[in-house]
Amino acid sequence: MEFNLLSQLLSQFGHLWHLLLPSPCLWCSLPVHGSSCQLCRCCQEALPQLPYQLCHFNLLWLPQVARGLKKPRFDALLSVSYYRQPYQHWLQRWKFQQDYGAGELLQQQFAAVLTQYKAQCHQLPEAIVYVPMHRARQRKRGFNQAELLAQIAAKVLDIPLLPLLQRTGRQQAQVGLSRKQRQANLRHAFTLPPQSAVPAYLALVDDVITTGATANELCRLLRRHGAMHISLWTVAVTLAD
Template identity: 50%
Template sequence: MLIFMINFIAKLSRWCWYHILPGQCMWCNLPLATPVSQLCDYCQQALPTLSYQQCHYNLLWLPAVARGLKDAKFDRLLCLAHYQQPYQHWIPRWKYEADLAAGQLLQQQLCLLLARAKSNNMQMPQALTYVPLHWRKQHQRGFNQAQLLAEALGQQLQIPVIGLFRKSASHSQRGLNRRQRLRNLRRSFILKVTEAALPRHIALIDDVITTGATANALTRLLRRAGVHTVSVWTLAVTPAPGYSV
């Protein structure tokens, strides 16, 4: 009875707070109809998307995506959209400016996509892992956005999230071309020693996939450890050269 009353009071407080100071849509700034959402219904429907049904929720089967990810070593790819507006605004806001509202919005959107994919019988992994940050960079930033994404998805799917990798110091991948990214990634990652055998299917979480160099490097490590299927889940994928969005 006490727990029921506490939950009732909490819900009533949120309802009152929302109607006194309603939240704003993070795209159009109009008042929100529901307090738990970050976008109004119109902006939610207007978000850019990809042809998930056409590729059975594996974007590597879409030519416009596959052209930019040559020699992908992983098996599956799923993300919200091409790296374009409004994601091109929200992702850096969260990643470099610690905008927690933008981070919550992006986590919500990826969770919604995974819920749709699961309802369409997309094969789910047995565990999630994420692209690590070097400890100095994580200390400066205060968080690892890939880890927060993985934890949100793991909670929704009720599967474990395991930190499998360590990252040595290296230059940022931002602004580098494919050849420079590959050179920068040599010996950058180390697979942590685990006591138990890894599951056959693991999903690797990151914020943006550009050339696939990081995902390929981590996929190689996972395969050497006995992982059979590697899915990559990200917020956005950079359009292939010559492809406009």
């Protein structure tokens, strides 16, 4: 009862604060239309949309996506958008400059796509896992963006979140590496705790998929422990040149 009352008071305070001093849109800087919004209505409507009605919420069916992913070990791919502006800008702001406003916006967009997915798809995964980050790197950044996205997915879809995957060492960052360099960098990079119970139907969450090297390595590991069908969920997917 006290918690609900506090939530209502905070919501009313946020609404009043918005009326006095509206937040700027994270893309055009004009005032947004609600205290929980990160974009104005015009920018929200102008965001690029993926043709999910054509590919049935699996981007691997689109040639322009599949062409850039060599032998994917996952069965389906769901993303909010292509790795282009404005999502590229927001992802870089979130990951490398600790812009939590951009992070909240991306989590909102991710939740919106998953809500559509839930309404259209008949079978949801049994559990959600996410790409782990080395402890030292996570302490430096302050968060693991894949974990935060996975928490949003678990809440929206009411699916268990399993923190199964672990980093075995501090590998070189994948940014800027070629496909072969990414594959070599990821050898033996991940592990599962002994006797881990891995569900047959899983969703693997990351922020961006570029070549698919990280996702493929994790999918190999998960399949060795019993996973049969793996969906990869990301904010953005990089298209092949």
